[in-house]
Amino acid sequence: MNSLKHERKFGFESWDKEKINKVFSFAQDYKYFISENKTEREVVKTLRRIVEKQGFVEIDAKDYTQNKPKKVFKVNRDKSIVLGIFGKKPVKEGIKMVLSHIDSPRIDLKPHPLYENEKIAWFKTQYYGGIKKYQWPAMPLAIHGVVVLENGQKVEIKFGEKEDEPVLTITDLLPHLSAKQMEKKLEEAVEAEEMNVVVGSVPTSNSKLKTLNSKSEEGKDLVKLGVLELLNKKYGIIEEDLVSADLEIVPAGKARDLGFDSSMIGGYGQDDRVCAFTSLQALLSLDEEKLGQGVVLVFADKEETGSESNTGSLSSFIPDFISEMLFLEEGKHDENLLRDCLSATKAISADVTVAYDPDYTSVFDPQNTARLGAGIAVEKYCGRRGKSGTSEASAEYLGEIRRIFNKKAVLWQTGGLGKVDLGGGGTIAVFLARHNMDVVDAGPPILSMHSPFEISSKIDVYSCFEAYQAFLSS
Numbered sequence: 394m395n396s397l398k399h400e401r402k403f404g405f406e407s408w409d410k411e412k413i414n415k416v417f418s419f420a421q422d423y424k425y426f427i428s429e430n431k432t433e434r435e436v437v438k439t440l441r442r443i444v445e446k447q448g449f450v451e452i453d454a455k456d457y458t459q460n461k462p463k464k465v466f467k468v469n470r471d472k473s474i475v476l477g478i479f480g481k482k483p484v485k486e487g488i489k490m491v492l493s494h495i496d497s498p499r500i501d502l503k504p505h506p507l508y509e510n511e512k513i514a515w516f517k518t519q520y521y522g523g524i525k526k527y528q529w530p531a532m533p534l535a536i537h538g539v540v541v542l543e544n545g546q547k548v549e550i551k552f553g554e555k556e557d558e559p560v561l562t563i564t565d566l567l568p569h570l571s572a573k574q575m576e577k578k579l580e581e582a583v584e585a586e587e588m589n590v591v592v593g594s595v596p597t598s599n600s601k602l603k604t605l606n607s608k609s610e611e612g613k614d615l616v617k618l619g620v621l622e623l624l625n626k627k628y629g630i631i632e633e634d635l636v637s638a639d640l641e642i643v644p645a646g647k648a649r650d651l652g653f654d655s656s657m658i659g660g661y662g663q664d665d666r667v668c669a670f671t672s673l674q675a676l677l678s679l680d681e682e683k684l685g686q687g688v689v690l691v692f693a694d695k696e697e698t699g700s701e702s703n704t705g706s707l708s709s710f711i712p713d714f715i716s717e718m719l720f721l722e723e724g725k726h727d728e729n730l731l732r733d734c735l736s737a738t739k740a741i742s743a744d745v746t747v748a749y750d751p752d753y754t755s756v757f758d759p760q761n762t763a764r765l766g767a768g769i770a771v772e773k774y775c776g777r778r779g780k781s782g783t784s785e786a787s788a789e790y791l792g793e794i795r796r797i798f799n800k801k802a803v804l805w806q807t808g809g810l811g812k813v814d815l816g817g818g819g820t821i822a823v824f825l826a827r828h829n830m831d832v833v834d835a836g837p838p839i840l841s842m843h844s845p846f847e848i849s850s851k852i853d854v855y856s857c858f859e860a861y862q863a864f865l866s867s
């Protein structure tokens with residue numbers, strides 16, 4: 394019989410050396426993944442490369458009525474991607490789904506970003522997702538994204554990441570003159586319109602540009618022109634091209650081991666690329682021949698801004714993909730078959746949760762908050778106040794998840810988003826639940842969540858891999 398009392402277990406206390414070695418080597422690959430893939434587009438590009446090598450076929454690339462592929466994928470506008478593997482059971486009887494998101498809180502450029510002020514060139518920005526604005530000034534920043542030229546050509550930009558490459562930054566006020574700023578509420582200390590990025594200070598030396606410019610106003614905007622000249626030389630773009638661009642400002646540099654013992658990982662964008670990476674590894678580890686139910690992995694965009702937009706989870710691309718899978722199996726698109734499949738589907742909304750932080754005890758219910766290093770955190774519900782706006786998993790589904798995890802000795806705990814009535818938040822689970830599928834949130838606890846330097850435990854990263862693997866193969 395299991396012990397009468399239920400107590401939280403910690404991986405570093407209960408796992409043997411062999412397992413800890415696996416945990417550390419898994420973390421190396423994870424660190425590399427989040428260092429190299431800081432935007433949704435970069436994740437999609439990398440995933441496409443990986444799954445194509447593994448034999449996944451783009452679902453509507455050709456007519457498969459004769460020869461149905463076993464593994465399929467679909468990329469949605471280079472910003473979200475869905476992977477599927479057929480099992481022995483027909484898709485219409487339901488599938489297993491793990492859904493994570495691959496966008497992270499960051500700072501985007503405004504459509505008309507570049508200007509010059511006091512002989513310095515700047516980018517105007519608008520933040521994306523839930524950030525604490527004061528965390529972003531006075532640190533090295535990089536810019537990632539794409540610019541689409543008028544002729545449709547796409548130019549990729551990734552600047553500020555290489556060791557010998559310059560970086561960008563947002564300024565902050567020196568303490569000596571900050572008396573007024575220091576009196577402000579933290580939320581207003583750095584205002585959104587003050588989050589301008591320093592991008593250059595050398596005026597153009599091009600005499601032709603100078604003459605052209607001087608016709609309007611002598612000596613004006615020569616530094617801005619200097620920057621435009623460099624951008625043109627490096628990327629072949631002009632100022633108007635910045636209108637048709639997705640350019641994201643993110644912390645520069647790689648994710649790092651954290652602590653004298655290297656037990657943790659510090660880095661940007663772990664929410665939610667930790668779930669993207671671990672669920673992908675879980676999928677790739679499956680024995681396809683033994684798969685009972687089909688499995689689908691979704692990597693969604695726009696979670697941090699409410700899942701709207703055509704690449705967010707509220708778009709029809711998720712059911713559309715499943716409909717394509719049904720088509721390959723049944724030879725027809727049929728709304729009823731799709732409904733049957735969705736309502737019989739079991740899902741995990743794979744997203745991070747908060748880890749208990751002993752420096753801020755007043756916001757947590759200690760008994761119901763996940764701990765760093767105690768495994769994947771399962772959340773029955775999140776939401777605000779009286780469970781408002783949440784998707785609550787049923788007792789039956791939690792029972793099933795618990796059974797699956799325990800059978801494979803997955804290290805798991807429960808999590809919750811702090812004390813009732815103090816705040817709250819939501820995940821994609823609600824949008825999956827709208828399709829009438831069973832869904833529960835499960836992901837690793839994170840310290841300093843949504844900051845430029847989030848902290849995870851290597852134990853929890855590995856536990857997520859094991860948990861998603863157990864779920865997908867159950």
Ligand SMILES: [Zn+2]
Nearest residue numbers: 664665744745
């Ligand atoms: Zn998240």
